[in-house]
Amino acid sequence: MKIFIFESDKSLRNLLKKFLLKEGFSVEAFGHGEKVIDTVEQRKPDIVFLDLSPDYEKSIQMLKEIISLEKKPYVIVISDDDKHQYLIKAMKAGAYDYVRKPIYLSQIKKVLKNVTKIEDTDSVIENPSTDIIGKSPVMVDVLKKIDKASIKNNPVLITGEKGTGKETIAKLIHKLSNRARKPFISINCSATPSGLIETELFGCEENNGAKEGKLLQSQGGTLFLDKVSELPYQVQEKLLKILNEIEKSHASSKVDVRIIAATEKDLIKLTSEGKFKEELFFKLSTIEINLPPLRERKEDIPFFVEIFTKEAFKKYGLKKGGFTKESVDLIKGYSFPENIK
Template sequence: MKALVFDDERTIRNVLKKVLMKEDLTVKTYESGKDAVQIIQEELPDIVFLDISLGDADGLEILKQVIGFENKPYVVMISGHNEYNYLIEAMKLGAYDYIPKPFDIERIRKVVNDIKKIAGAQTVSETLDIDIVGKSPSMGEIFKMVGRAGASDEPVLITGESGTGKEVIAKLIHRYSNRSDRPFIAINCAAIPSGLIESELFGYEKGAFTGADKPKKGKFLLADGGTIFLDEISEMSLEAQSKLLRVLQEMEVTPVGSSKTYSIDVRVISATNRDLIKLVAEGKFREDLFYRLSVIEIHIPPLRERKEDIPDLIELFSKQAMKKYGLKRGGFTKEAVEVMMNYDYPGNVRELKNIVNKLIALHRERPITPDLIPPKITGSEDFGGTDWRSGFVKEARSLILQNKKNIYVKMIEEAEKLVIQEVLKHTNGNISEAAKYLGIHRNTIHRKIEDLNISVNKL
């Protein structure tokens, strides 16, 4: 395989040449990017390592032309810029990968070996007014996926816990797609009663039902030419799922109470915080609809798994809050940020933004120091006691912050399970003895063991 390296730093060129030759590549290096397009046309390399900011040329402009070649090489952008907008732009244009300087030699080797096994990639850019930053490896991969999705019209399924920013990613995909100048329509499927979801999605004619005193366009027609975002798709009823599937297959909608069908051109992005594969197995979600929606899948990890993104997020949210309140100074001290990084944020990015906004709104231009951070973040919160009740309160608050449903049932069941398990441990699995301690009938214990999935043998 042949590789060309375009970089105006001699050290970078020499290091890359040495590494690539050890990977059995034939290598040529160039300081100038002025004639890069012509050189690549003539040399027909397999791989091109291209600096994004050459002294006499724009690496992205070179990339645009090279990607149009019939026998285009795999282009790996290398750059001193670590901002995500450069990364996204490069990937959208068709770069195979984007490696910031100073780069890891092992990563270069991995990229080369991946290319040898044949791969591909794409992504996007520009200055954004969207609540997202992140330099963690996981966010880097997500930005790459955003670029790939932006270069396609295929349906996208975004998964992740509540508050991780699924709608933000959906907007980012739309922003960097060829539909960016068309509507982005979002709808929360969980917030609409099952009986109204069809009329909300597909619209209705006057007189279609009681209260329909004038016709209304559905979300799909409003999104025509653009993108529709179906949040909490897992909460849609099976009947509505069936109708949605038909619309996605035919790309046609018929408003409720109408005999007229409208052709539509809509890109569908859906999101859920639940396991759709599990719901499919349980018969609660259509398998054919799942495969229709999940052509491209993007999973957003919880904030506790990418804590290195917290400082940048705090800076972003602080600037937004200061602008909102007209403040000229303020924000978080380095020590305060370090404290903020020790918390797990069960409510994810949404919770972090809420905390930052509250602190700046409360303390205005005063620097946010560790002593101003809420006790629940620092771990010094007083729940009113150190007994088991404090743990219950803490768990309840955590579930509320995560927007969980059926909290009462979940917590009561968990409490029952723990109590029964402990008593059974004490009685060595003797259910009759356990019944005396618990004050309930032994038949009730048998039923609870089955309902709560308690393994007596492992006690």
């Protein structure tokens, strides 16, 4: 695989080049301002390391242009440790992954291992799960994001209206990940009384011993926080501390859990109103998957009709029946305010 490095720090640039050459890659290194877009478009590398400094906004725009190329590479952004807001922007703009300065070569190896894993295995897109129904462009994009999320351990934020299948997507990410044999634990943050949610999540000491929370029950696996917007503020603070511990000292951390959160609400609006911690939002939305409502992907409705018809045949022992083209067209005209429940 061919790797291009665009890094403003000459010593770091040379270090990365030397390391990647030893790892068996074809590598070229450039200063940050050396015609990045033209170089990538004309010479078509497989992987690009892109330093976001010194001009972070300009670098994010460069990233967007690289991602829009017909043959787009995997882009791994490099950033200073205290610029997490730009890392979130980069991930949302389409970066495959990121590494923070000071850079450890073990980080680089891990990221590249994930890239080569994608290249060497069949994509989820080629073998879509029966849990996900649809071939519309928006659902193909969702499947690509699921594929990307499944090989990482970063937190995931799933957004979408009621009935769009947020928990189904969370379970699929878990099922396709290296945590699949470990627990998938779900908690509805709105259904648990605010006075009990902290105990439910983190556990507590009782007269007859310690009560284990959902976090430890999920050890090695995935914890799904449905309706995460309803978490009390003090619980948000505690969750943020856990996420920081997992991120910064994963190898030595007592907590080995992948967090997937879901919400129907606008968390950006809630952060601006002071109802949701901004840093927690940034952490959770490292990978964000927005699920479109059914009314925006009506071309998928015939697939649902087909699946539900087959299920009805099996359940009731039917051999004949179904929907005419006219009846399917009539169904497609409905607005589906509750999506699929």
